[in-house]
Amino acid sequence: MSLPPLSFVTGGARSGKSAFAERLARLGPATHGYIATAEPWDEEMRDRIARHRLDRGTGWHTVEAPLDLPAALSQTQGAVLIDCATLWLTNHLLADHDLDAETARLLDALARHAAPVIIVSNEVGWGIVPDNALARRFRDAQGRLNQRLAARADLAVAVIAGLPLVLKGTLPGGMA
Template sequence: MRSLLILGGARSGKSRYGQARIESLAGPLTYIATAQAFDAEMADRIARHQADRGPRWRTVEAPLDLPGAIAAVQDGAVLVDCLTLWVSNLLLADRDGDAAGEALCAALVRCRVPVALIANEVGLGIVPDNALARRFRDAAGWLNQRLATVADEVVFVAAGLPLVLKPA
């Protein structure tokens, strides 16, 4: 595995699938987290995710500079969880999402270690009723499409079952 994009809905099993794929590889493991604990529920969620990972894992927090965090990893393998929160962070920080998406694609292509990226597929529901939610849905969808073109493998996970969309 060189680069893997894992898509799915909330609680689809995509993070568990990505973690298992990365843990099957030899060497040190880096978890790049994009989440920020703005409330107690999110802090608990982050703590549970950390407890699920063993001592092989090193955590790097990258709420905004995800391309830089990926570029900094020189050995082992990387799991990025999740791109959807990263898109939210970029929107709320008023960052240029197109430029950030291009930088992320470039970092993925240049990366010398295996990388799995987790993202929600948010475009399967109704059209949101407000402008910010529509911008978010569109930005997440465009990023997923861009990454799918450069990733070696793309998998959609539903009910814990992987469906390969683009073989390695």
């Protein structure tokens, strides 16, 4: 079975969602596209990004796109993994961009991409209600973004403790 046109992988922090998404992407062609949305704001984040690159290994063509995912998608050919929608949304929120407009642009770009796309996103709504307006705005926006991505996805998977739970669609052969 080949990769679905759009796969959505979600889960909590350190749930194993990125590792699962990378395994899923490896079912596609030998060269994998990777769009990274993280910005190295501090030393800890630079270390985290470096660890992600080492964990992925070779065979990935990486494009850095903290804000303009539609442009990054238009620059890639073949299957691509976007990691992650949460940092992308955070970048737009902190830049005070129109989140609805940016989400619409992203959804349009995903629909136009000719090859399979896997997009990773954090599930942030299982915790306590944040104590400040910005954090509540982020939590709500992330929940809405995840709902829209999952609605469009052919495959939606929640990863919990490293284990995939299929929410929608069917895992390609070799995945469990």
